[in-house]
Amino acid sequence: MGTYREGALQRDETFTILNENLDDLPIPRAEVVRWTGANGETVNGILHYPLDYDPDRAYPMMTVLHGGPSGVDLDAWSLGWTVYAPLLAQRGAFVFRPNYHGSGHHGLDFVESIKGRYYELEVPDIVSGIDSLAAAGVVDKDSLGVMGWSNGAILTTQLTIEHPELFQVAAPGAGDVNWTSDYGNCAFGVRFDRSYFKGPPWAYTEHYIEKSPLFEMPAVQTPTLIHHGTEDRAVPYEQGWEYYRALQQIGNAPVRFLSYPGEPHGLRQLSHQRRKVVEDLKWIDTYLFGETSMQERVSERLLADDAPLSLLETAGAPARTDGHHGVRANGTLVPETVTLGDTLTVGRFEVTRAQFRAYDADFEVPSGTAEYPAHGLAADRAQAYVDWLSEQTGRDYRLPTAAELAAFKAARAGPSENTPAYWAGFTPTPDEYRRLRARLAQHPTEALLMPVGSRPAGHGPNGGGPLVYDVDGNVAEWARTADGIEAQNASALTRTDPKAETAPTPPRRVTGLRIVLDR
Incomplete structure (x- = not known):
C-alpha cells in the first residue's frame, strides 16, 4: 500500500506477497516512456529493459502491440502468452509496448480518434516511438521486431507493409488482413467495421480496399510467423489463411502459419499457449538474434520431440x-x-x-x-x-x-x-x-x-x-x-x-x- 503521485510511489508498505516464486526469477526493469506521436500529441508506453543492461551500448528491441484497439498497456505486472517481456529481456532485448491512438485509459477522444482513419495515427505513433528510443542511443534500429495479438497483429502487419525494411522479424496472431471478408464473417463485423471504416463495404469500397493489408502484401519483406485459432469468430480463421496464402504465393518474405485446433480468439489450452510462446521465441532467435538457421529450424520441427524416430x-x-x-x-x-x-x-x-x-x-x-x-x-x-x-x-x-x-x-x-x-x-x-x-x-x-x-x-x-x-x-x-x-x-x-x-x-x-x- 502507498501513495502514487507524479510517477512515484511514496510511503509504500507491503501487506502480503502473492507469489514468492517470482523472487527467484529475473524480472526486467520497466518504465513509462513518452514521445510525440501523430497530430503532435504526446503518446506513452511501457519500456522493459534487457537484463544486465549496459547504458553504453544499443540493444535489439521487440515492439509488442496490445489489441482492442481500445486495450492499454499499463505500468503493472503482466506476463502471459501474448506478452512475456522477461523471456525477451533474458535474450538481451528491449520490449516496447506503446499506447497508440485508439487505446483505452486516455479519454474518449483518444479512443475514437482512429475511426474512419484506421492505421493513420497508430502506425506513426509506433514508428515515432521507436525513432525516439533509437535517437536516445538505447535501441539498435537495425535490430527490430514487432508482434501482437488481435489488433496488435493487425498493426504488426500494417507496419511491415508501410515500413518493409524496418523490422527483421514479425509474429502476428489472430489479425485481420481483409476488411471486406471480415464484414461478412466476423461475429460483430457489421458493428465494428461500420464504426471504424465509415460504413458497409459496398458503400465505401475503395476505403475498404485501401485499408485492407491483403492488397499491399507484395511490399512485405519481414519474416512473418502467423498464429490463428480454428474457431476464431472475432477475427475469423480465414483471415489467417488469406494472410499466409498471400505471403506464401508472393514469396518475398519467409512465412509460417500455425493453426490451433478448437481455439477461439484467445488461446485457452495451456499446451497451445506454450506452443505459441516457444514458436515465437524460435522465430525471433532465428531472424532477430541469428542464433539458428532456417535449415536447423526445418530439421528441428520435422519431428516432434516425442516422435518415435x-x-x-x-x-x-x-x-x-x-x-x-x-x-x-x-x-x-x-x-x-x-x-x-x-x-x-x-x-x-x-x-x-x-x-x-x-x-x-x-x-x-x-x-x-x-x-x-x-x-x-x-x-x-x-x-x-x-x-x-x-x-x-x-x-x-x-x-x-x-x-x-x-x-x-x-x-x-x-x-x-x-x-x-x-x-x-x-x-x-x-x-x-x-x-x-x-x-x-x-x-x-x-x-x-x-x-x-x-x-x-x-x-x-x-x-x-x-x-x-x-x-x-x-x-x-x-x-x-x-x-x-x-x-x-x-x-x-x-x-x-x-x-x-x-x-x-x-x-x-x-x-x-x-x-x-x-x-
Missing part, C-alpha cells in the same frame, strides 16, 4: 548381440534392460524366442522367428525362466507385479500396438472388440504376432526416458498378483476395454513375459 535418435538404440536382441551375461543371451525413473529396471522388449531358448534348448523356434516374443508359456515356466536367469547371471531377476505393469503400460504404451484395434484399422467399440476377438481367434498365432519392436516405441512423460516396446500389445505378459501369477495387458488377440467391468483373459497362446531386474 526422435526418441530412437536421442534415447539410444536397442542392444543386439550376434544378430539377436539382447546382451551377453556370462556367455548367455539375456534380455536388455532399461531403467524407468529411479526405481524400476525392466526389459526393453518382451523375452524373445532366442532368449528363451538359451534357457530351454528344446523350445521350438521356427526359422526366421528368433526375434518374435516367446509365447504359449504357462505361469510356472515363466517363473522358472526368471529363476534360471538370476542363477545364470548372479543378478536378481523377477516377474513384474501387476501394479508395476499397469503403471508401465499407462506411462509408456506406444501408439498402434499390436492389438485387435491394429488389425481392424480403427478403435473398436466394446461390442466390436468382442466380435473382432472371435474373428482373430480363427487365425494361427504365427500370423498375428510380430517381431519384438515392430510397432512404435513407448516412452515416458513429455518424451522422456528410454525406448520401450510392446508394453500393451503383441503378447500379454505374466505378472505377480495377490492371488499368484496372472496374465496382464493386451495382446494381438485381446485388449482391455476401459469401459468393460472385467477384462478378457488373454489366451495362453498369446502370453509371454517381460522381466524386471532388482538392483
Whole structure:
C-alpha cells in the first residue's frame, strides 16, 4: 500500500506477497516512456529493459502491440502468452509496448480518434516511438521486431507493409488482413467495421480496399510467423489463411502459419499457449538474434520431440548381440534392460524366442522367428525362466507385479500396438472388440504376432526416458498378483476395454513375459 503521485510511489508498505516464486526469477526493469506521436500529441508506453543492461551500448528491441484497439498497456505486472517481456529481456532485448491512438485509459477522444482513419495515427505513433528510443542511443534500429495479438497483429502487419525494411522479424496472431471478408464473417463485423471504416463495404469500397493489408502484401519483406485459432469468430480463421496464402504465393518474405485446433480468439489450452510462446521465441532467435538457421529450424520441427524416430535418435538404440536382441551375461543371451525413473529396471522388449531358448534348448523356434516374443508359456515356466536367469547371471531377476505393469503400460504404451484395434484399422467399440476377438481367434498365432519392436516405441512423460516396446500389445505378459501369477495387458488377440467391468483373459497362446531386474 502507498501513495502514487507524479510517477512515484511514496510511503509504500507491503501487506502480503502473492507469489514468492517470482523472487527467484529475473524480472526486467520497466518504465513509462513518452514521445510525440501523430497530430503532435504526446503518446506513452511501457519500456522493459534487457537484463544486465549496459547504458553504453544499443540493444535489439521487440515492439509488442496490445489489441482492442481500445486495450492499454499499463505500468503493472503482466506476463502471459501474448506478452512475456522477461523471456525477451533474458535474450538481451528491449520490449516496447506503446499506447497508440485508439487505446483505452486516455479519454474518449483518444479512443475514437482512429475511426474512419484506421492505421493513420497508430502506425506513426509506433514508428515515432521507436525513432525516439533509437535517437536516445538505447535501441539498435537495425535490430527490430514487432508482434501482437488481435489488433496488435493487425498493426504488426500494417507496419511491415508501410515500413518493409524496418523490422527483421514479425509474429502476428489472430489479425485481420481483409476488411471486406471480415464484414461478412466476423461475429460483430457489421458493428465494428461500420464504426471504424465509415460504413458497409459496398458503400465505401475503395476505403475498404485501401485499408485492407491483403492488397499491399507484395511490399512485405519481414519474416512473418502467423498464429490463428480454428474457431476464431472475432477475427475469423480465414483471415489467417488469406494472410499466409498471400505471403506464401508472393514469396518475398519467409512465412509460417500455425493453426490451433478448437481455439477461439484467445488461446485457452495451456499446451497451445506454450506452443505459441516457444514458436515465437524460435522465430525471433532465428531472424532477430541469428542464433539458428532456417535449415536447423526445418530439421528441428520435422519431428516432434516425442516422435518415435526422435526418441530412437536421442534415447539410444536397442542392444543386439550376434544378430539377436539382447546382451551377453556370462556367455548367455539375456534380455536388455532399461531403467524407468529411479526405481524400476525392466526389459526393453518382451523375452524373445532366442532368449528363451538359451534357457530351454528344446523350445521350438521356427526359422526366421528368433526375434518374435516367446509365447504359449504357462505361469510356472515363466517363473522358472526368471529363476534360471538370476542363477545364470548372479543378478536378481523377477516377474513384474501387476501394479508395476499397469503403471508401465499407462506411462509408456506406444501408439498402434499390436492389438485387435491394429488389425481392424480403427478403435473398436466394446461390442466390436468382442466380435473382432472371435474373428482373430480363427487365425494361427504365427500370423498375428510380430517381431519384438515392430510397432512404435513407448516412452515416458513429455518424451522422456528410454525406448520401450510392446508394453500393451503383441503378447500379454505374466505378472505377480495377490492371488499368484496372472496374465496382464493386451495382446494381438485381446485388449482391455476401459469401459468393460472385467477384462478378457488373454489366451495362453498369446502370453509371454517381460522381466524386471532388482538392483
